[in-house]
Amino acid sequence: MSAVLFFIAAIGAVSGAIGVVMLRNQFYSVLALVFHLVSLAALFLLLRAEFVAAAQVIVYAGAVMVLYVFVVAYVGGGEEISSRSGLRIIGPLLAIALAIELCVAMLGTALKGISGKGAPYVPGFGTPEHIGKLFLTTYLFPFEVASLLLLVAAIGAIVLARRRRGLEPDQELEARYHPPRPSWTGTMAEAGGMTHFDEPEARPEGEPVGSQH
Template sequence: MAAVLFFIAGIGAVAGAIGVISARNPFYSVLALVAHLISLAALFLLLRAEFVAAAQVIVYAGAVMVLYVFVVSYVGLRDEPWHTMGAPGGAALRGGAALFGGALAVELMIALLGTGLRAVDSRGAGYVPGFGSPGQIGDLLLTKFLFAFELASFLLLIAAVGAVVLARRRGEGEPEGAPEATSVIEALRLGSMAEAVGAPASTAATRLAELNEPDQGEGRGGGW
């Protein structure tokens, strides 16, 4: 029974992965990834990782994929042409990538099958009754891996702030043409070479006056 489930889920996972990289429309790629993630959750269940499987379905296949779908619809990506226009040797690059992937697969298989670990060929060690339950995961997260847990929460906070900074509309919430907070530092040339060699103070004053001109706000920061 477990073998049948494994092959169904495993073939689903690999087929989903192939669908992700071969679908021309990014929307279909996202849907293929959802199928892949759900198959993977079934594999996690077979490995007695109940909590991770549930988190995979709810957080990954649910929330993260909704975010992907939202961005794909917002940006309105169109089909990618198979023949890569304007890129000479696009087909050669694709063949090279496939070759690289195949070589990597062969190498990993050799590493896995030729490993000295006997346990790889077993069904796994015995486990305590609560193996993979939310209680045990939470216990580990809040005792042994407390530092990693806190670090992960900080990482999420930084990512959220970074996403807001990246995706905000330029100049929203502040008067048109007003200098940004960093432009004062830029105007005074703090931390620059000009400051180090003692550039005349007049240049800093004129640059600050330049930045306060209303029509200067548009041209700045065009490239990133």
């Protein structure tokens, strides 16, 4: 039973990964990654890592993938033209070589545990209780550093993705402050080509506002 489940989940994980790389549409790539992550969570469950599997589904397949979908929808992920550079041919060859090398290393390893089903484990192995106890005792410092890292990343994302003044004309705000007037109305300044009112330095210093020619 466990072998059947393993093969279903493993085939799902690998095919999801292939889908991420092969699908041309970015949106479908994200969906393939969601499938891959859920299959991987099943593999984690087979390895008795309940809490990691739950975190994988909630944090990864839930939150992070929603972020991806939003960004793909915002940027407008269309079909991608394939690269013309030599990497298009060399890349897959390198990846195949890496896969073969890793498999050879695994087959040739002297680790005896690899062919076994794993060491005997205590009851409650991988439950939130055990993981939480480890996080708050042995691994307290990495836990705090991880929370600090999350804070820094959140602030960094806000700083990176915010609207910057000066880099681009803010057209929505412009239209709200200076709505376009109907034709044959407006001021002489606008007729003379001066359409922006928020440039006080264009006017000579000390001159009253009403005395424009």
